[in-house]
Amino acid sequence: MASRRAPIAGRYTAEEVALAARNRGMPLEALRHELTPAGLHYLLIHFDIPPADASSWRLQFKGFFDKPFSISLEEIRRLAPTTLRVTMECAGNGRGQLSPRYPSVPWLEEGVSTADWTGVPLAALLQQGSLSPLAKEIVFHGADRGFDAGVEHHFARSLAVAQAMRDEVLVAYAMNGAPLPPQHGAPLRLVVPRWYGMASVKWLQAIEAIDGAFDGFQQARGYHFRRRADEKGEPCTLMRVNCLMVPPGIPDFYSRRRTVEAGKVALAGRAWSGSAPIARVQWALDGVWRDAVLAPARDLCWRGWSAEWPATPGTYELACRATDAAGNVQPLEAPWDLSGFGNNGVQRIQVTVRA
Amino acid sequence: MASRRAPIAGRYTAEEVALAARNRGMPLEALRHELTPAGLHYLLIHFDIPPADASSWRLQFKGFFDKPFSISLEEIRRLAPTTLRVTMECAGNGRGQLSPRYPSVPWLEEGVSTADWTGVPLAALLQQGSLSPLAKEIVFHGADRGFDAGVEHHFARSLAVAQAMRDEVLVAYAMNGAPLPPQHGAPLRLVVPRWYGMASVKWLQAIEAIDGAFDGFQQARGYHFRRRADEKGEPCTLMRVNCLMVPPGIPDFYSRRRTVEAGKVALAGRAWSGSAPIARVQWALDGVWRDAVLAPARDLCWRGWSAEWPATPGTYELACRATDAAGNVQPLEAPWDLSGFGNNGVQRIQVTVRA
Numbered sequence: 001m002a003s004r005r006a007p008i009a010g011r012y013t014a015e016e017v018a019l020a021a022r023n024r025g026m027p028l029e030a031l032r033h034e035l036t037p038a039g040l041h042y043l044l045i046h047f048d049i050p051p052a053d054a055s056s057w058r059l060q061f062k063g064f065f066d067k068p069f070s071i072s073l074e075e076i077r078r079l080a081p082t083t084l085r086v087t088m089e090c091a092g093n094g095r096g097q098l099s100p101r102y103p104s105v106p107w108l109e110e111g112v113s114t115a116d117w118t119g120v121p122l123a124a125l126l127q128q129g130s131l132s133p134l135a136k137e138i139v140f141h142g143a144d145r146g147f148d149a150g151v152e153h154h155f156a157r158s159l160a161v162a163q164a165m166r167d168e169v170l171v172a173y174a175m176n177g178a179p180l181p182p183q184h185g186a187p188l189r190l191v192v193p194r195w196y197g198m199a200s201v202k203w204l205q206a207i208e209a210i211d212g213a214f215d216g217f218q219q220a221r222g223y224h225f226r227r228r229a230d231e232k233g234e235p236c237t238l239m240r241v242n243c244l245m246v247p248p249g250i251p252d253f254y255s256r257r258r259t260v261e262a263g264k265v266a267l268a269g270r271a272w273s274g275s276a277p278i279a280r281v282q283w284a285l286d287g288v289w290r291d292a293v294l295a296p297a298r299d300l301c302w303r304g305w306s307a308e309w310p311a312t313p314g315t316y317e318l319a320c321r322a323t324d325a326a327g328n329v330q331p332l333e334a335p336w337d338l339s340g341f342g343n344n345g346v347q348r349i350q351v352t353v354r355a
Numbered sequence: 356m357a358s359r360r361a362p363i364a365g366r367y368t369a370e371e372v373a374l375a376a377r378n379r380g381m382p383l384e385a386l387r388h389e390l391t392p393a394g395l396h397y398l399l400i401h402f403d404i405p406p407a408d409a410s411s412w413r414l415q416f417k418g419f420f421d422k423p424f425s426i427s428l429e430e431i432r433r434l435a436p437t438t439l440r441v442t443m444e445c446a447g448n449g450r451g452q453l454s455p456r457y458p459s460v461p462w463l464e465e466g467v468s469t470a471d472w473t474g475v476p477l478a479a480l481l482q483q484g485s486l487s488p489l490a491k492e493i494v495f496h497g498a499d500r501g502f503d504a505g506v507e508h509h510f511a512r513s514l515a516v517a518q519a520m521r522d523e524v525l526v527a528y529a530m531n532g533a534p535l536p537p538q539h540g541a542p543l544r545l546v547v548p549r550w551y552g553m554a555s556v557k558w559l560q561a562i563e564a565i566d567g568a569f570d571g572f573q574q575a576r577g578y579h580f581r582r583r584a585d586e587k588g589e590p591c592t593l594m595r596v597n598c599l600m601v602p603p604g605i606p607d608f609y610s611r612r613r614t615v616e617a618g619k620v621a622l623a624g625r626a627w628s629g630s631a632p633i634a635r636v637q638w639a640l641d642g643v644w645r646d647a648v649l650a651p652a653r654d655l656c657w658r659g660w661s662a663e664w665p666a667t668p669g670t671y672e673l674a675c676r677a678t679d680a681a682g683n684v685q686p687l688e689a690p691w692d693l694s695g696f697g698n699n700g701v702q703r704i705q706v707t708v709r710a
Contacts, residue, residue, distance in 0.1 A: 005609060010366070011365065011366035011367055011368060011369075012366055012367040012368070012369070012371070012372050013366055013367070014366075014367070014451070014463070015609055015610055015611070016367070016372065017367050017371065017372060017375050017451055017461050017463065018463055018611060019609070020372050020375035020376045021375045021379065021380035021461075021462065021463060021465050022380060022382045022465070024376065024379030024398075025376035025377065027377045027400065027403070027404060027538070029403040029404050030404065030537075030538075032406065037536050037537050037538070038393060038394055038536060039393055039394035039396075039536050039538060039539075040536070040537070040538055041394075043379075045382065046608050047605060047606055047608065048382070048384040048602075048605070048606060049382060049384050049385065051387065096369070096372060103609050104608075104609065106372050106376075107376065108369070108372065108373055108376060110376050110377070145605050146605045146606045146607060146608055147605070147606070147607040147608065147614065148607070148608040148609070152605075152614075181392050181393060181394050181395070182385075182392050182395070183382070183385075183392070183394060183395055184394075247403075250402060250403070250500050250501045250502070250507075251402055251403060251501045251502070252501060252502040252503070253401050253402065253459075253501055253502065253503040254360060254370055254374070254458050254459065254503070255370055256370070256373060259502065259507075
C-alpha cells in the first residue's frame with residue numbers, strides 16, 4: 001500500500017475540484033423526481049470516457065465457459081428485454097465530509113440517482129455460454145483504462161457466480177428509454193441493483209469466468225472499508241441505508257444556505273438501502289425526531305417520504321434518517337473510513353425561516 | 356459592494372466543491388464530439404432547478420409593447436422552427452485557476468460545450484407584440500430565485516434591442532433534438548449565440564421591454580470584468596477567443612496526469628470565439644509553437660483542429676492557442692479578474708511518453 005495517496009485535511013485540492021467538475025453529482029432538488037431526469041444522474045468515471053463504436057462492439061464471454069462466444073449489441077437487442085428502475089449510489093458518496101479524507105472525488109452527498117435500465121438478464125447470457133461448474137467468479141472488464149496508485153489497469157470488477165446469476169443483474173443498453181449515453185457506458189454496461197455503483201461496470205467489453213478470486217486493482221485493493229492502510233479491509237457490496245431531503249425554500253448562490261417562508265412547509269425526500277426495504281423515515285427539527293409519511297415501496301428503487309413542517313420564524317437545523325426492514329438505522333455520524341466509503345451519516349440542512 | 360465575498364487563495368472551500376459537484380463541466384475527452392452528447396453539456400445553475408409544468412407554462416411579453424401578450428409552449432411549437440448548433444461557454448470558465456479567486460464555481464477549463472438548440476427567433480415574438488419604438492432594452496426573466504451577496508432576486512438579464520433582434524437569438528424548447536431537460540431550462544429558455552452563457556436565460560417566464568437600462572443584480576452587479584471591487588467594470592458579453600485539446604493518452608485517476616505511447620500521436624481539439632471566426636490554431640510542445648490543421652468552419656460553433664505529434668519518450672508540456680479573424684489571440688496567461696471572468700489563458704497538459 002506504499003503508493004496510496006496521503007490523506008487530506010481541511011480545504012480541498014485542485015485535483016479534488018477537477019474530479020468534482022468531471023464527475024457530476026445530482027443536484028438535490030432533483031430528488032423531487034423518482035426517476036432522475038436524463039443528464040442529472042450522478043457520474044463516477046475513473047479514467048476517460050472511452051471512444052466506442054456501437055455497430056462493431058462485441059461483448060466477449062471467455063474463460064470457464066463450455067461454449068465461449070461473443071455477441072453484438074444488435075444481437076443482444078433482439079433478446080427479450082427487461083427494464084428495471086434502480087437506485088444507484090457511489091460507494092464514496094459523503095467522502096468529502098470526512099476528515100481526514102482520501103484524495104478522490106469529494107462527494108458531499110449528491111452521488112446517488114435513479115434510472116430505468118433496459119437490457120437482458122446476465123444469467124441468460126451466462127447460460128448461453130454454458131458456464132462451467134468450475135467457475136467461482138465472473139469478472140466484468142470495462143474498456144476504460146488508466147492508472148491508480150501507480151497501477152495501470154482497465155476498470156474491472158467481479159461477482160461471485162451466485163450473485164451474478166440473480167435475475168435482477170442486467171447487461172443494459174438503454175437508460176430512461178434511450179440508448180446509453182457515452183458517459184453511462186455506451187454501448188453496453190452491467191447494472192447490479194442493490195450494490196454500490198462500482199459493481200455496475202460501464203463500457204463492458206468482456207465477461208470472464210474464473211475458478212478463483214479476482215485480484216484486479218478495483219476488486220482486491222479498491223473499494224474496501226478500512227481504518228488503517230495496512231489492513232485488507234471489508235469489501236464494499238450492498239448500499240448502506242441512507243436518505244436525503246429536497247432542501248426547502250430558496251438558496252444563497254454560494255453558501256447554499258436556505259431561506260424559507262413561515263407557514264406550512266412541505267418536506268420531501270427519498271430513502272434507500274441495498275439490504276432490505278425502507279421501513280421508516282424520520283425527520284428532525286433541531287434534533288427532535290418525528291416520523292415522516294412513506295410513499296408506496298418499490299423494489300430496487302428509493303422510497304419517497306414526506307412531512308409537513310409548521311415553520312415559524314427563526315433559524316433551524318433539519319435532518320432526516322432512514323431505517324430498513326433488516327433493522328439497519330442510519331448513524332448520526334458514520335464511522336470514519338480511510339478511503340471515504342459508505343458515509344451514510346444523516347443529512348443536515350441549515351434553514352432560516354422568515355415571517 | 357460591501358457584501359461581496361472575500362477572495363480565496365490556495366486550496367478550495369467546501370462551498371466551491373459543492374458548486375463544482377452541482378454544476379457539471381464537460382469532461383475534456385468529450386471534445387472529440389462536435390455536438391456535445393446529451394447529459395455532458397456543462398451546467399451553471401445559480402439557484403435551484405425550478406419545478407416547471409410545461410403544459411401550463413406561459414411566456415409573458417410585457418412592458419413597452421403595443422400589444423402585450425402571452426404564449427404557451429404549444430403555441431410556440433406551432434411556429435416555424437429554427438435549429439442552430441451553438442458553442443456556449445460560462446463567463447467564469449477558468450476561474451479556479453486564478454489566484455486569488457472569487458468564491459463561486461471553481462471551473463478549471465471544462466465550462467464549455469456545444470448543443471443543437473431548436474426554437475423560434477426571438478425577433479418574431481417581439482414583432483408579434485409590436486415592440487414600442489420607446490423600448491431600449493429587452494429583459495429576460497427566469498423562474499429561478501435565490502440570494503447572491505445578500506440580494507434576493509430571480510435570475511434576469513437584458514439585451515439592447517438591436518442585440519435582441521439578431522436572427523440567431525432564439526427562444527428554444529429543444530436541445531439536441533429532445534425537449535429541454537429540466538436542468539437546461541425546461542420548458543423554454545433563451546439562447547444567445549456568441550455570448551457567454553449568462554445571456555442565455557433558462558426557465559424563461561417573462562420578456563419585458565423597458566425604456567432604460569436594466570439594473571437587475573445579474574446585469575448591473577454580476578458579470579462585469581473588474582480589477583477592483585469599487586469599480587463599475589466592463590460587462591461580459593461576447594466569448595473571448597479560446598481553445599482546448601483532448602488530453603492524449605490515458606490518465607491517472609487522481610492527478611489526471613497523462614501517459615502516452617511513443618510514436619505518432621494524434622492531437623485534436625476545438626477552438627471558438629464570440630467575436631469572429633477562428634483563423635488559426637497553434638499547438639506547442641514545451642513552448643515551441645507550430646500550426647495545427649483546421650477543420651472546416653461553421654458559424655456559431657467551435658472549429659475542430661488537429662495535429663500529429665511524433666512523440667519520443669520523455670516528459671513534456673503540451674499547449675494550444677487560437678487566433679480569430681478579428682486578430683484576437685489567446686494570451687499565455689489571462690489578465691487577473693476580480694470575479695474570475697474571461698480566463699482564456701492557454702490550456703497546458705503535462706504528458707509522459709513511454710517507449
